[in-house]
Amino acid sequence: MTDPLKPGSTIGILGGGQLGRMLSVAASRLGFKTCVFEPGGDCPASHVANFHLQAGFDDEAALIAFAESVDAITFEFENIPTAALDVLEAHRPIRPGRDALRISQDRLTEKEWLEGLGLKVAPFAPVDDMQGLTSALDRIGSPAILKTRRFGYDGKGQARIAADTDAEAALEAMNGAPAILEGMVDFSKEISVIGTRGLDGRVACFDPGENQHEGGILRRTTVPASVSHGVATDAVLIASRILTALDYVGVLGVELFVTPGGLLVNEIAPRVHNSGHWTQNGCMVDQFEQHIRAVAGWPLGDGSRHSDVVMENLIGDDMDRLPAISAEGRAALHLYGKGEARPGRKMGHVNRISG
Amino acid sequence: MTDPLKPGSTIGILGGGQLGRMLSVAASRLGFKTCVFEPGGDCPASHVANFHLQAGFDDEAALIAFAESVDAITFEFENIPTAALDVLEAHRPIRPGRDALRISQDRLTEKEWLEGLGLKVAPFAPVDDMQGLTSALDRIGSPAILKTRRFGYDGKGQARIAADTDAEAALEAMNGAPAILEGMVDFSKEISVIGTRGLDGRVACFDPGENQHEGGILRRTTVPASVSHGVATDAVLIASRILTALDYVGVLGVELFVTPGGLLVNEIAPRVHNSGHWTQNGCMVDQFEQHIRAVAGWPLGDGSRHSDVVMENLIGDDMDRLPAISAEGRAALHLYGKGEARPGRKMGHVNRISG
Numbered sequence: 077m078t079d080p081l082k083p084g085s086t087i088g089i090l091g092g093g094q095l096g097r098m099l100s101v102a103a104s105r106l107g108f109k110t111c112v113f114e115p116g117g118d119c120p121a122s123h124v125a126n127f128h129l130q131a132g133f134d135d136e137a138a139l140i141a142f143a144e145s146v147d148a149i150t151f152e153f154e155n156i157p158t159a160a161l162d163v164l165e166a167h168r169p170i171r172p173g174r175d176a177l178r179i180s181q182d183r184l185t186e187k188e189w190l191e192g193l194g195l196k197v198a199p200f201a202p203v204d205d206m207q208g209l210t211s212a213l214d215r216i217g218s219p220a221i222l223k224t225r226r227f228g229y230d231g232k233g234q235a236r237i238a239a240d241t242d243a244e245a246a247l248e249a250m251n252g253a254p255a256i257l258e259g260m261v262d263f264s265k266e267i268s269v270i271g272t273r274g275l276d277g278r279v280a281c282f283d284p285g286e287n288q289h290e291g292g293i294l295r296r297t298t299v300p301a302s303v304s305h306g307v308a309t310d311a312v313l314i315a316s317r318i319l320t321a322l323d324y325v326g327v328l329g330v331e332l333f334v335t336p337g338g339l340l341v342n343e344i345a346p347r348v349h350n351s352g353h354w355t356q357n358g359c360m361v362d363q364f365e366q367h368i369r370a371v372a373g374w375p376l377g378d379g380s381r382h383s384d385v386v387m388e389n390l391i392g393d394d395m396d397r398l399p400a401i402s403a404e405g406r407a408a409l410h411l412y413g414k415g416e417a418r419p420g421r422k423m424g425h426v427n428r429i430s431g
Numbered sequence: 432m433t434d435p436l437k438p439g440s441t442i443g444i445l446g447g448g449q450l451g452r453m454l455s456v457a458a459s460r461l462g463f464k465t466c467v468f469e470p471g472g473d474c475p476a477s478h479v480a481n482f483h484l485q486a487g488f489d490d491e492a493a494l495i496a497f498a499e500s501v502d503a504i505t506f507e508f509e510n511i512p513t514a515a516l517d518v519l520e521a522h523r524p525i526r527p528g529r530d531a532l533r534i535s536q537d538r539l540t541e542k543e544w545l546e547g548l549g550l551k552v553a554p555f556a557p558v559d560d561m562q563g564l565t566s567a568l569d570r571i572g573s574p575a576i577l578k579t580r581r582f583g584y585d586g587k588g589q590a591r592i593a594a595d596t597d598a599e600a601a602l603e604a605m606n607g608a609p610a611i612l613e614g615m616v617d618f619s620k621e622i623s624v625i626g627t628r629g630l631d632g633r634v635a636c637f638d639p640g641e642n643q644h645e646g647g648i649l650r651r652t653t654v655p656a657s658v659s660h661g662v663a664t665d666a667v668l669i670a671s672r673i674l675t676a677l678d679y680v681g682v683l684g685v686e687l688f689v690t691p692g693g694l695l696v697n698e699i700a701p702r703v704h705n706s707g708h709w710t711q712n713g714c715m716v717d718q719f720e721q722h723i724r725a726v727a728g729w730p731l732g733d734g735s736r737h738s739d740v741v742m743e744n745l746i747g748d749d750m751d752r753l754p755a756i757s758a759e760g761r762a763a764l765h766l767y768g769k770g771e772a773r774p775g776r777k778m779g780h781v782n783r784i785s786g
Binding site for chain 1: 435438439452455456459460461462463464465477478479480481712715716724729730732733735737738750753754757758759760761762763764765766767768769770779782784
């Protein structure tokens with residue numbers, strides 16, 4: 077176990093979107109500086125980072141300069157090229173570690189790994205071609221969802237197969253990428269647990285939140301989730317088990333389906349998670365600070381919930397409602413500093429407390 | 432009344448200390464960028480600002496470049512040279528305005544102005560030389576405190592006169608600067624009100640906090656203050672009256688003495704205030720965001736208190752206690768990113784919630 081980072085140390089963040097932005101702010105609260113590595117200019121995280129290194133993930137010299145300018149490295153998205161990680165890891169610790177990234181970068185690997193841990197997941201089968209899809213549909217049945225194994229987010233890279241006649245179109249939508257067929261699950265709701273594991277192995281989970289999606293994008297997270305105490309406890313135990321099995325350091329998001337037969341793991345995200353944004357106004361220490369504490373080797377903070385919260389994402393032209401939202405009582409606004417409010421683009425969120 | 436600033440606009444902040452740092456973070460939450468004007472390098476605010484313009488307040492070209500790069504200007508300290516303000520104001524609005532600065536920069540002007548408003552203050556008299564001090568002591572009596580009229584903070588520029596024999600030493604401690612003699616007030620406690628006035632003239636005040644000082648430096652603020660409902664209401668009314676009389680825009684800190692004869696105004700600070708740091712963990716919208724909202728011409732946020740809080744400053748070698756403090760429950764840590772923990776230097780604070 078290494079020494080905790082001292083205030084004044086620099087934490088390197090791969091990726092400069094809104095998650096990197098809110099991680100930077102949390103790092104500043106603990107006296108850390110941040111350096112953001114992000115190919116795009118004027119990115120959300122750059123506005124609050126001490127330094128923005130603008131370079132591509134294939135720029136080895138830039139990666140080395142970045143690694144040498146920081147004391148520990150973390151990331152805000154899981155699809156970081158393996159070659160970049162190899163370069164970085166030779167110079168500074170990456171937290172969470174490579175295992176979590178390797179597993180969560182590929183839906184097939186992830187589902188197999190979760191099953192190996194004894195956790196329930198939706199029925200699935202790998203699909204590389206039409207023949208594979210046909211036999212997968214035979215086994216799993218339809219309706220089902222065909223998803224690219226890698227690089228999917230916010231419903232992108234997914235195609236629904238309602239009847240077998242949709243199969244060809246769905247496969248074409250994968251653009252030749254390796255895919256996975258997932259059976260539809262009869263679930264009453266989706267919940268998620270934001271868990272953190274410290275460098276010392278201690279685990280702390282925030283209360284489970286209940287998620288509503290629209291058009292494949294998270295719309296709203298409500299805490300507490302309206303599930304029984306037993307279900308909430310199970311969800312936290314599952315998240316803890318995943319964190320420990322991965323020898324994980326940092327925050328991990330675990331999405332779960334509540335079904336008549338118990339909880340199914342939908343997916344895991346090895347990073348701070350949109351469904352954990354409510355913690356900013358429901359807890360003394362939010363998911364961003366928990367992550368920074370873990371990455372810095374600090375003790376985890378107190379993430380117990382002091383208020384009921386409904387988090388609503390502000391997507392695309394939701395921004396037109398800004399004048400009204402900014403005047404609301406019992407509401408806290410969080411904007412990401414993005415320019416154009418394109419359809420489907422996450423521009424910010426609002427946390428409303430109710431208890 | 433001008434239009435509210437749109438997200439993506441830049442707010443210029445004069446001064447790069449911890450107050451500028453926390454203002455920058457609050458600005459980012461609302462989607463604003465910040466540019467910090469500060470002569471010192473590696474200052475606390477620079478770590479989270481979009482841009483740090485490092486130049487002196489006598490550098491006219493830099494002041495103009497700064498003003499032209501931002502949409503509105505605010506400040507984190509009141510002792511900004513008048514000549515610099517003249518340059519800036521020709522290019523962009525400064526909020527709060529010049530009147531509040533002019534009055535609060537000079538203890539004598541401030542006390543006279545407060546008296547003119549019908550508010551009670553401690554007995555006072557201007558002191559320019561030994562003759563003036565002698566006649567002031569005749570009028571006010573001792574013990575009393577001799578203070579420089581300008582540039583005092585955290586107990587600096589003050590000398591206590593217990594008996595007339597201390598007078599000469601006290602005057603020498605002023606280093607020839609114009610001074611003011613203030614009579615000692617028989618007060619049971621000091622409280623403060625953090626009030627905000629929007630560009631639309633609306634006023635919102637946070638709950639009064641109770642302050643404890645050590646060695647002339649704020650040590651602890653407790654909310655709610657243990658005063659009667661009537662005293663709390665009076666305090667808020669006094670703050671509101673000051674805000675309105677100044678046609679103020681932004682956050683103002685008002686320190687008050689609770690005495691048997693009612694509330695006395697100790698001093699006002701035309702900026703976010705150390706005794707308002709508790710709002711970060713006691714309210715949905717804290718003093719920093721209220722200030723940014725006002726400066727940006729936005730509606731004020733909901734500053735109602737959801738928790739009881741004790742804010743403790745971390746000063747100098749209090750930082751040695753960091754390992755223990757960082758592991759506390761029901762506590763939120765806020766560090767300022769300063770290097771050396773010199774005696775008397777404010778390094779951070781911790782908010783502890785208790786209700």
